[in-house]
Amino acid sequence: MLAEAESRWLDANAEALDADGALAPEVVPRLAAAGLFRLGVPKALGGLGGDVRDAVEAIAEVAGHSLAAAFTFWGQRAFIEYLLQSPNQGLRERWLDALLDGSQAGATGLSNAMKFLGGIESLQITATPEGDDWRLDGTVPWCTNLRPQGFAAAVAVQRTGGGAPLVAVLKAGQPGVERSADLDLIALRGSNTASLRIEGARLEAADVIHEEANRFLPAVRPDFLGLQCGLSIGLARAALDTAAQRGGAGRSVLDAPIAAQREALASVVDGLYQGLADGRFRTRPEALFRARLALADIAQAAVQLELQASGGRGYHRDQPLTFARRWREAAFIPIVTPSVTQLQGELAKRAAQQSAATP
Ligand SMILES: Cc1cc2nc3c(=O)[nH]c(=O)nc-3n(C[C@H](O)[C@H](O)[C@H](O)COP(=O)(O)OP(=O)(O)OC[C@H]3O[C@@H](n4cnc5c(N)ncnc54)[C@H](O)[C@@H]3O)c2cc1C
Known part of the structure; x- marks a missing residue:
């Protein structure tokens, strides 16, 4: 699955990817160039076909060389999966090609939502209606693959007026969305892992992945x-x-x-x-x-x-x-x-x- 050159690059740089962020900008473009984000994505949508097991195997292969690269891969591929399973076709059309070719980074800030689903914690972002849109406020304490060059991150948000929580996309550079410096981790430091502070960010219906988290x-x-x-x-x-x-x-x-x-x-x-x-x-x-x-x-x-x-x-x-x-x-x-x-x-x-x- 991985070409010899990519395997060698990952082996040669696995320590560096674990130790600091210097090589982090190279990871997504290299994995994309190897075609890895297209595995398990329907051919009609620009993928290589197959199913999610092909993507799991590819993540496993990368993890055998570098877990920092593999977890970055997971963030990108999980975000792609959300778009594939979203009823919002316009959103998929706007983002998918750039995610598959690695020119855009996809991140998943859904740990909080998964814990919410398990009854462990409440959602940490609120959505308050403002006209046809929502105003978002809150935090994402952890999120990997937040490339300073640009990213889209999936988050779950609680509607202040009640109703089912939404799953939505936040974008780098969007007013009211602030990425922290990389978190000071003991490992996986080349994974672009940071937190997000959200203060008065605008959410339009066009950026909603799903209306019911x-x-x-x-x-x-x-x-x-x-x-x-x-x-x-x-x-x-x-x-x-x-x-x-x-x-x-x-x-x-x-x-x-x-x-x-x-x-x-x-x-x-x-x-x-x-x-x-x-x-x-x-x-x-x-x-x-x-x-x-x-x-x-x-x-x-x-x-x-x-x-x-x-x-x-x-x-x-x-x-x-x-x-x-x-x-x-x-x-x-x-x-x-x-x-x-x-x-x-x-x-x-x-x-x-x-x-x-x-x-
Ligand atoms: C390198 C790195 C990258 C990460 N990247 C991402 C990312 O891209 N996206 C993202 O969303 N998150 C990410 N995370 C966060 C990660 O997935 C976990 O959510 C986080 O490490 C959980 O730690 P916590 O301190 O929030 O757990 P805490 O809430 O402090 O809980 C401590 C432990 O107890 C468990 N626990 C808490 N309450 C209960 C309960 N009621 N019943 C049973 N068990 C319970 C928790 O699951 C956890 O294991 C990342 C973390 C790291 C270290």
Whole structure:
């Protein structure tokens, strides 16, 4: 999927993409040039056809080289998915080509909305009617792929007068939308991750992705989460490959656990792809939540195996090893929304509801 030149560029610059933002401007154009944003997008709309599983595999492939690049990819591709599933054809027509060719960045500030959907927090942006439009106020505390060169970000907003929340697009340079400096993160620093302050920004109906967040979010959640699973899949595969390469004499004791994690990974990926293909996660998301939790565990175990196979060399900064970066990258997996804690809580809640409903 990734051309040799792009793989080499990502490998050569993975540390830099993790450590600072100097190369961040190159990521979206490079991924676009490789055609990656077109995977799983209908040919009639300028894509390469296939389905969302092709995009998940591509995110996994990039994640095996650099999680900063892969998460940027996720932001762009998830935004593209929102447009594909939006009833607002005009919005799609205005943005899609530029997102597919990488001349525009797409970002998803929907963690807050996903937590809202799970009953964890309230929406952090309000929409007050002003004539035919709305006035927006609030914050997006985290958002990746906010390219200073330009971006469109999806957010969910609460109508002050009541009614279903909206999912809408905010644009760079729009009056009332202010991007912070990049957040001071411990890793993934080349991902253009910042916050947004929204004060009196105008929202027109033309920029509404969906009028009812409560209907739209559960519908896009399988793809939102499925694409995110690509991060764990790619990280785990790469760490297990490195662990296997560093195995051998004296470390054969690691062969069995490496093989066991590979087998578990293949089986979870298989179930994930079946569920994404047949649409069952739309009405029964529990299996998707469990897949995401299992992948998070496998990614952590894989990085530990890479450490154990690398031994003390993995602790050196002056060795060309990948462990320390993967360890920091892996720390992102449990906290990205929906977080491991959130999903465990959600599954416990659903199990309790089910047992209460069973006579
Ligand atoms: C590098 C990076 C990039 C990011 N990019 C984006 C992005 O592009 N878009 C975006 O929207 N967000 C993004 N985020 C935010 C991310 O997805 C999470 O929302 C954020 O890390 C959650 O942390 P928090 O501090 O808000 O969690 P808190 O709300 O402080 O909660 C702490 C933990 O407890 C869990 N929790 C809280 N309440 C409950 C409950 N009632 N039941 C069960 N569990 C609960 C949370 O899920 C979390 O795991 C990014 C974060 C990072 C680190």
